[in-house]
Amino acid sequence: MDLPRIAVDAMGGDDGVRVMVEGAALARRRHEGFKFLLVGDQKRIESALESHPGMREASEILHCDDVIAGDEQPSKAIRRAKTTSMGLTVNAVKEGAAGAAVSAGNTGALMAMSKLALRTMPGIDRPALAALMPTLEPHDVVMLDLGANTEANARNLVQFAVMGAAYSRIVNGFERPTVRLLNIGTEQIKGTDALRDAAAMLQAASSKEEGGLALDFAGFVESDKINRGETHVVVTDGFSGNIALKAIEGSARFVTDLLKQAFTSSIRSKIGFLVSRPATELLRHHLDPNNHNGAVFLGLNGVVVKSHGSATAAGVANAVAVTASLLKNKLTERIANDLAELGEGALRDNGKSAPAATPSCEAAE
Structure with missing residues (x-):
């Protein structure tokens, strides 16, 4: 598989260079076509590469010894985007030096830097953080938003549904993923105005005989059913999603x-x-969690994947594999095509729903 190289923030995560390089090497042993731009302290990266001789020819090193701390505020971290390993990793995607970025560093800082550098796709108001969660069925469930936006109106929720369905088609292979909105009940009268308006929009868009969305909207789902495997994509605002994820x-x-x-x-x-x-x-x-590692910032003009800070080498390898799959299957193009099918008119919520989404960057680790 010949893919654009993947930029890896080698300094991010609890164990830093050793685990990030080992994880990238493990991913490459499974897929020899992977190529990397390793961003971080050159001496430490070269030392780590000595244990993985096959990685040297597939990797280029971009030296940087400045690191974003795990507890650093995104508003402060973003000022150092041009001098830190995380910022340079994301910038490599912006400049075309890499096709995608992977980092196990500070989630809020990564979200802020990614949005500033890559901007949101046309037709997307706010990016969302999506992750895979295990279910009783052979497939995982895609859940978003998990913390990028504390509030979301009906328009935002519909956009999240479109992005989540495109992601599910790639990672789980469903042609028409089943999508539900997270709610306090399954009855149509339950929930906020934003949820009910979003449900009406999705129902109309997914039930068109021609030109409809490539998803099956199945109404609402309660949090105790998320992991049953009956739903392929669960959509919610970042506040509720983050709480649900951490509770699970x-x-x-x-x-x-x-x-x-x-x-x-x-x-x-x-x-x-x-x-x-x-x-x-x-x-x-x-x-x-290492077997489901790799949360994705959806809605950006580029692919950025967040690895758990505590991920093992196997977890990092899984995040790299997810990244490669999104590149191979052209995630951003799929989302753009689905938005075009949806049409701007279907996103009108008549101003009845919640205020515009409020970014938070309080995403889950």
Whole structure:
């Protein structure tokens, strides 16, 4: 697979250069066509590359030893966009030196820098942060927005739905993904004006016999059904999405910790653990965030992927693989085509819904 090279912020994440380079190398062992622009301290990157000789010929190094701190405010970080590894990684996409960017650094700073450098696509008012979450079915569910915008009006939610469906078609292979809006109930009368207006727009746009959106809008979904696998894309504002995501992740950690306590509480429990180990290992693998790593900023004129700061090399490799898939399948072009199918008239909400989306950059780690 011959793709444009991927710019990697080698300084981002909890473990920095070692894990980022190792993850990129692991991804390349699986797909030899991957090429990289590694941005960060040259000596440290070269040292890390010594353990992965196959990576050297596929990589170029852009030296930079200035790093955005994990707790740095986006408003301050963005002033150093031209001197930091994160800023130079995103700028490589803007300048055409790379086809996409990957960083495990400060999420808010990455969002702010990406939006400033790449701008939003025509027809998109606000970019959204989308991620994959595990379900009971073989496929993951795409969920957005997860923290880029604290508020969203009906127009924004429809745009999120279009972007999420395009993303789902690429990563899950669905021709017409099932899309639902996150709400406090499934009845049509439930929720805010923005939700009800967005539902009406999506219903009309997806039910057209000709020229309709390549998605099936199926109404509302409650948060306890997100991981059932019945929905391919869940759409919400960044405030609700961030809370839902962290509640789901916390519940997953609670279950695994509870099982660990139960299996180590007595000799009989330890024997039971040995008997049930294949099942518990399957559960652990399914809930491991490294296997779903790689959140995407949708709606920009370029591909930017956010890796978990605590991701292992396997997690970084997964984020790189997601990035390559989005490049190969031309994500931005798909979104642009879907927006053209939708048409500007379908996005009129008559001013009845919530105020314009408020950017927050308080995205989940």
